Amino acid sequence: MTAQNETLFDPVHDTQLFYRELLGAFAEPGKVKTAGRLTAGAESLEPDERMVAVIALTLLDSEVRFAAELAGQERLTPYIRMHTFARPVPPAEAEYVFADGRETPPAWAEALNTGTLLEPEHGATLFLRVDDLSEGAAEEPAGAGEARIALSGPGIPGERAMTVAGLAKEWLACRRQWNVEYPLGVDVVLFTASGKLAALPRTTRAEG
Numbered sequence: 001m002t003a004q005n006e007t008l009f010d011p012v013h014d015t016q017l018f019y020r021e022l023l024g025a026f027a028e029p030g031k032v033k034t035a036g037r038l039t040a041g042a043e044s045l046e047p048d049e050r051m052v053a054v055i056a057l058t059l060l061d062s063e064v065r066f067a068a069e070l071a072g073q074e075r076l077t078p079y080i081r082m083h084t085f086a087r088p089v090p091p092a093e094a095e096y097v098f099a100d101g102r103e104t105p106p107a108w109a110e111a112l113n114t115g116t117l118l119e120p121e122h123g124a125t126l127f128l129r130v131d132d133l134s135e136g137a138a139e140e141p142a143g144a145g146e147a148r149i150a151l152s153g154p155g156i157p158g159e160r161a162m163t164v165a166g167l168a169k170e171w172l173a174c175r176r177q178w179n180v181e182y183p184l185g186v187d188v189v190l191f192t193a194s195g196k197l198a199a200l201p202r203t204t205r206a207e208g
Helices: 013-027 047-059 073-084 107-111 170-178
Strands: 065-069 096-100 125-129 132-135 146-152 160-165 187-191 196-200 205-207
Touching: 013 047, 013 187, 013 196, 047 073, 047 096, 047 125, 047 187, 065 073, 107 170, 132 196
Parallel strands: 065 096, 096 125, 125 187
Antiparallel strands: 132 160, 146 160, 146 205, 187 196
């Protein structure tokens, strides 16, 4: 029998399921959610690029702009454009940006759109690929490339801890700078190639 995660991606049913997971991630910052199926783009993308395809098929349409600043962007950008009709632009102009959280933030990170006082909802959403996500703080000391993050704010009773493997800590400094003038800011979603995701909305305080 074919495993669920190996069957054909349904652009209606599977995107609806993933959208619910994404909403749940934003409602409970730091809680790890999971994509149900990762076969989107199987005909043209590498396996570790397909989570980006799932996100794009769920959220993007012809009205929005995106930037895919990841390894494999020569495949991802035309795939996303063809299947969603969204327009590729430089990161500073994009509503949705895909980047590699394992690498130090590039120069464009300082210029992401944080919205305006009249339309703060127009701030960008940044999807950062990491190696792994887990809830709670591990007992062992943090290793190289591992971030222990303490979260507080709306949707979090008291404080919530999460451990992120493969996240350059400079991204957390960038996030603090983007969100210094709330309600302006950038919403961040951490994701893995295996389908895990966790949201860090601009309303969430993250120390790590």
